[in-house]
Amino acid sequence: MRAFLVFVIAILANPVLAQGRITVVGQGMVAGVPDMATVFMGISVEEKTSEKALDAVSAAVDKMTGTLGRFDIAARDIQTSGLNLSPRWNNSSSSSDARLVGFFASISLSVRVRDLDRLGRILDAVVTSGANQFHGLEFGLQNPGPALDEARRMAVRDARRKAELYAEAAGVGLGPVLSISEPSAPAAGPVMMRETAALVLDAVPVSEGEVSTNATITIVFEILP
Numbered sequence: 001m002r003a004f005l006v007f008v009i010a011i012l013a014n015p016v017l018a019q020g021r022i023t024v025v026g027q028g029m030v031a032g033v034p035d036m037a038t039v040f041m042g043i044s045v046e047e048k049t050s051e052k053a054l055d056a057v058s059a060a061v062d063k064m065t066g067t068l069g070r071f072d073i074a075a076r077d078i079q080t081s082g083l084n085l086s087p088r089w090n091n092s093s094s095s096s097d098a099r100l101v102g103f104f105a106s107i108s109l110s111v112r113v114r115d116l117d118r119l120g121r122i123l124d125a126v127v128t129s130g131a132n133q134f135h136g137l138e139f140g141l142q143n144p145g146p147a148l149d150e151a152r153r154m155a156v157r158d159a160r161r162k163a164e165l166y167a168e169a170a171g172v173g174l175g176p177v178l179s180i181s182e183p184s185a186p187a188a189g190p191v192m193m194r195e196t197a198a199l200v201l202d203a204v205p206v207s208e209g210e211v212s213t214n215a216t217i218t219i220v221f222e223i224l225p
Contacts (some may be wrong), residue, residue: 026159
């Protein structure tokens with residue numbers, strides 16, 4: 001009787017085999033050479049008034065856009081975000097003596113570079129034309145669809161392999177697929193490799209390496225006697 005109770009508790013504690021079903025999670029990963037990079041940078045300025053600070057940031061963005069245009073970067077590949085404006089006070093330790101001395105204004109930009117052979121020169125150009133903040137790079141694929149589809153196929157094969165293993169170990173038969181689901185979260189999307197680069201006035205050396213495209217699939221199989 002005690003052995004039977006232990007067996008029942010073990011089955012209830014294992015969500016893989018329950019109610020005549022086997023639920024497994026399969027994973028697939030496809031590695032490839034990236035053909036695109038996204039550069040994350042920022043521009044920050046300080047001026048005496050908020051109006052001048054915002055005007056200076058706007059002018060810097062216009063200059064940056066012009067610089068990128070010379071490298072055939074399309075407008076759709078340039079995105080601005082995170083415009084911030086904040087006051088700067090003197091360094092007095094007493095709040096009663098605090099005095100407004102200027103304003104900080106900053107903006108963030110992300111730029112997609114589709115010609116990796118020119119990436120180093122583009123990094124150099126944006127730094128010399130006004131970008132004073134560099135937040136890193138993400139390498140990726142311009143068309144991740146085929147790699148993602150192959151990763152999904154691999155994930156399904158991985159799930160079936162696991163299910164067959166569980167069924168064999170449990171001494172049951174593996175029945176048909178009852179359901180297949182994929183998380184809506186970015187878990188099934190391409191995983192970009194972040195790289196850092198030393199910003200110098202010469203062309204910046206950058207190694208793109210590889211990117212991996214991952215997929216996660218949950219499959220429920222019926223258990224046969």
